[in-house]
Each structure stands twice: as structure tokens, then as C-alpha cells.
Amino acid sequence: SQQGEEDPQALSIQEGENATMNCSYKTSINNLQWYRQNSGRGLVHLILIRSNEREKHSGRLRVTLDTSKKSSSLLITASRAADTASYFCATDAGNRDDKIIFGKGTRLHILP
Amino acid sequence: ETGVTQSPTHLIKTRGQQVTLRCSSQSGHNTVSWYQQALGQGPQFIFQYYREEENGRGNFPPRFSGLQFPNYSSELNVNALELDDSALYLCASSFGTVSYEQYFGPGTRLTVT
Numbered sequence: 001s002q003q004g005e006e007d008p009q010a011l012s013i014q015e016g017e018n019a020t021m022n023c024s025y026k027t028s029i030n031n032l033q034w035y036r037q038n039s040g041r042g043l044v045h046l047i048l049i050r051s052n053e054r055e056k057h058s059g060r061l062r063v064t065l066d067t068s069k070k071s072s073s074l075l076i077t078a079s080r081a082a083d084t085a086s087y088f089c090a091t092d093a094g095n096r097d098d099k100i101i102f103g104k105g106t107r108l109h110i111l112p
Numbered sequence: 113e114t115g116v117t118q119s120p121t122h123l124i125k126t127r128g129q130q131v132t133l134r135c136s137s138q139s140g141h142n143t144v145s146w147y148q149q150a151l152g153q154g155p156q157f158i159f160q161y162y163r164e165e166e167n168g169r170g171n172f173p174p175r176f177s178g179l180q181f182p183n184y185s186s187e188l189n190v191n192a193l194e195l196d197d198s199a200l201y202l203c204a205s206s207f208g209t210v211s212y213e214q215y216f217g218p219g220t221r222l223t224v225t
Contacts, residue, residue: 040149040221042116042202042216042217042218042219043202043216045214045215045216048213088155099168099170101157102155104152104153105153105154
């Protein structure tokens with residue numbers, strides 16, 4: 001079963017607009033990560049946020065974490081064509097073991 | 113580009129056959145995790161190898177097995193292939209077993225006919 005669920009499943013926006021993707025998870029976590037995947041290739045690690053953090057920035061990326069609601073959001077500002085990709089959140093399984101569990105992803109398409 | 117490489121890039125096998133996929137980890141990393149990603153889905157954890165020992169396994173049958181070598185490269189073996197094994201197989205390397213930051217290879221696309 002999957003721990004994280006991204007929303008929406010797919011998103012199309014105009015270049016230059018901001019894109020927001022959400023992730024909800026079921027059990028307590030130590031950290032949450034966001035990854036990007038281009039065209040069915042390998043995943044690229046974007047950002048990690050720990051359970052005691054509420055917000056984190058990296059360039060045009062902003063991630064928030066609300067542990068009370070078991071949710072996270074990824075905001076990409078000033079989107080570019082190169083941002084077209086699938087975005088996945090991944091959570092650890094809390095204290096049970098070390099493996100991480102991915103959601104099904106949000107497919108983001110940036111329109112020219 | 114990460115320093116993680118996988119071979120082959122693409123592979124077509126017949127149901128019932130066996131396959132071996134290979135992964136070279138990034139320099140300095142001692143842990144390799146393998147994932148199966150079906151079309152339109154997120155990656156599913158298969159197992160992890162740390163210092164040549166299996167360290168955690170997902171919900172995959174025993175016909176999925178692996179190895180890690182002294183140089184920390186790794187193999188994924190799948191016996192008695194089934195049509196549902198068709199997927200992108202990803203390996204990821206990290207330092208240590210806690211997956212704070214994994215570096216993924218480009219994947220091997222396996223098609224079972």
C-alpha cells in the first residue's frame with residue numbers, strides 16, 4: 001500500500017504561473033521528501049523536510065509540512081517548460097523501518 | 113546527473129525466463145535500494161542492501177532476489193518472470209540505511225512478453 005497520496009493527479013499551467021501540489025500521508029513520519037521524474041527516467045531528489053520543520057525553501061521550490069493534518073505541499077514558483085515532469089512525495093515509515101514509501105505522483109505539464 | 117548507473121537500459125524477456133539487472137552506486141555510498149515502478153505509479157520498494165547484507169524488504173515474492181558486492185554495486189535478479197513484472201526498475205544509492213537522501217539511477221525498462 002502507498003503511504004503518500006499526491007493531489008492533483010495531473011496539472012497543466014501556463015509558463016510563468018505557480019504550481020502547487022499536495023501530498024497526504026497516513027502514519028507518523030520522521031521526514032518527507034519530494035522527488036521529480038522526467039519522462040519515466042530516474043528520480044531526482046528535490047528537497048527533504050523533517051517532521052519538526054514547517055517550511056523549507058530551495059530556489060523556486062517551497063515545501064510546507066503540517067504534521068497535524070499529515071499533509072505537505074510543494075510550490076514551484078515562476079514555472080518553466082523544464083519543470084514539466086512527475087512529482088512524487090516520499091515518506092519514511094516512522095520508527096518501523098528505514099524504507100521510504102512513494103505516492104503515485106502528480107504529472108505537471110507546463111504550457112508555453 | 114547522479115553517479116548511479118544501471119544496465120541494461122532496456123530489456124525484453126519472455127514469461128518464465130530469468131533476468132539480472134545491475135546497478136553501480138555513487139562513489140562513497142554503501143547502501144543500495146531497489147524499486148519497481150509500474151506505468152503511471154510511484155516506485156515500490158523491493159529491498160535494500162547495506163554492506164552486502166539485505167536490510168529490509170518490501171512486499172515482493174522470493175523470486176525477487178539481490179546481491180551487493182564489496183564495491184557496493186548491486187544486482188537484482190528476478191526468476192520465473194511474469195507479465196506483471198514489466199516495469200521500470202530503479203536503484204538508488206545512499207550513505208547509510210536511513211534514506212534521508214537517495215540518488216537514483218536512470219532505471220532499466222523491463223518488458224515481459
